[in-house]
Amino acid sequence: MRYASNLTLAVSSALFAVAVLVACGRSDESGSAASTFTDPPATDAMRLGALRKAALANGFVRASELAVPVVPARHDVGRLIFASPIMSLNGRISCQDCHLDQFGSADGLPNAIGVGGEGAGAARLHSGGRILPRNVLPFWGRGSRGFDTFFWDGRVQKVDGRVVSQFGVHAPSTDPMIVAAHLPSVEVREMVTDTPQIRDGLMSEDVGAAASIQSTLASRFAADPAIGPKLAAAYGLPRDRVSFREVTDALASFIRFNFRIRPTRFERFVHDGGSLSRREMAGGVLFYGRGRCAACHGGPYFSDMKFHSVAFPQAGFGKNGFGVDEGRYNTTLNPKDRFLFRTPPLYNVAKTAPYSHSGSVVRLEDAIVAHFDPLRLVDTREMTVRERSDLYARLGTASRETLPSALTDEEVRQLAAFLRTLSF
Template identity: 30%
Template structure:
């Protein structure tokens, strides 16, 4: 009799657990349908010849003016396609990742190096933190810092006709940055070029001086008579697109129908993501980004974009006052691997990111300015600037997202733990 009672109790507990899991699945699948969450589907039309060329270019210092930095320096595969630093350290410095050290304070790049995961997907149409490169797949028009590439009838259609989306256009612009790859004026002919187009032409000629590259270009594009910077951008994009695509996270597998792909905690975290966390306001769609620009009251560190070390984000591109301090909402696949976070790289853990959102605009006042400097003083040699000017902090708060102003995100310890499980493991491809 005692054994029978124990068995009944055990079966009852098992049924309750199963019912709980089923209820969680039912609720989460309702949200997936309601908010049109989608899995990121694998891209399978890789051009092996263009990929091979792009891979070689990606790791080649010869793309830089002084032959001392490559795309991989700030976007290394071993560093989750970024550099593991709050702010990137540009050309002329030494080392890689957390071992990279400035030799000149001018080498510090104003913004965090974005990861490259799924950036080559056709759904991603805006790139850079300020969105200064975009592509309209309906009209096949580009918007970039170089007018000759823009609009319905671009002056350099010979370049844009080779490109195949936002990523291939974006890949062209780090080459033009004196701090990132080009070098200081007086250092080399590329740095001294008077226009972007002239600099691009010099880079193309420099690469094609190499016989191995001549062969790779001919194999990739099959018309060896006339190459331009567009072919370099196209090849880099092909490599990035397929090398860094992420399509097999537990979240993707769950959306495709596998109820066992995520743990119960991860599923509950996804529900917190939608409900109490309010992440869904900006992080939605297949890539968990709506590609909008938002002011989330992110602390400002480093050289910034003006003489006051300030960085007004999207405003610097559009000139619209409402865009001040707005930055592009990033996708979230593999987010656990891509610290530090935000445009200024001010947080090193997802726990800190969640705490920032819970504090709302008050996070600006509470930011521990020694946290970053204690961790990265070796890299930057001296302390990074941290914005404490009350007027600029007030203006940033004034334009912040309503949820940040209202401190609308408040989680209990269980909700916080579940959300972290979803972000750290549910969205990570192993």
């Protein structure tokens, strides 16, 4: 017991240090790039043309081609549900507590803080909430056209027209976005307090236990004076017939609509003759060329929606405990999937620090460095033998990937400048 609480303390102060760095980075960013460095517009017509072609050849499309239409009454009530603590059994935590506008729909923390947490950003770390051993994922483009692989380990995924998830044959929907929206409310420590009784019910993979929590939540939403009538009307149902199906459909509609991809500077460059600076252009040319980024970060969302290994430092307990996260292996139990994670989509990536599945890296530039020089980001002498042995294993899997080879610091800055053109 004593051991556990000391460990918790150590982990949360390490995570606190990263969160403070993120907060500092954010105030820095506002002034720096523009004022201290002049980056003239790119004029090299041949390279600009080659970059446009490479983007199109790698699946880049206009934002408007990705949108999936949603019913306004449904995303309107979905917005209320998203912000409502009714979504948790203890009535204290909402989806919005971890997916915040000010952090690009993530939370600005390395690992998420679930039930028991209060406040936003670094303040949340010392509020006594339970640590969730993964970095919060942002929502940009989730559930839009072709975006149907969810979570760092792809534990909800559409494969050959079927949704594969922990629900097995009982998947509550054929829409993976709706299935993904079913999970947080029954995830122990995320939105459910970790008591032995709840843990036994939910951990035994008993679909009945999850369904019974969710039907309780649905009746609460139906009874809520601000939400119930709107929810029933949006689906043409009497209030007492509203089920968790409608609750999650409304949530999914809200996420699809509110976090849809908007036109970026890069879209204006590729499709409307807009300009890029020299550094941004050089970064784009590297991204699609020698940097090999598009091999994994290709397609309309800058992700192949497949699973790969990059030896990022690991922060916090890790999904598998003792600072280890075996990634995709947790979902498939196939040893080949050990340490693989879904390639992160890159829209708005400049707004969603810290980076990687455990939020271990604060600066965008360092997230790029992690791909080709991961040892630069860790002090191996400060690590325990166990941490180093985990690192060796991850370096082994990463060495089998086609990752970029050594890039200079200036090239890394160019790539980061290019990634900033994907913000909106």
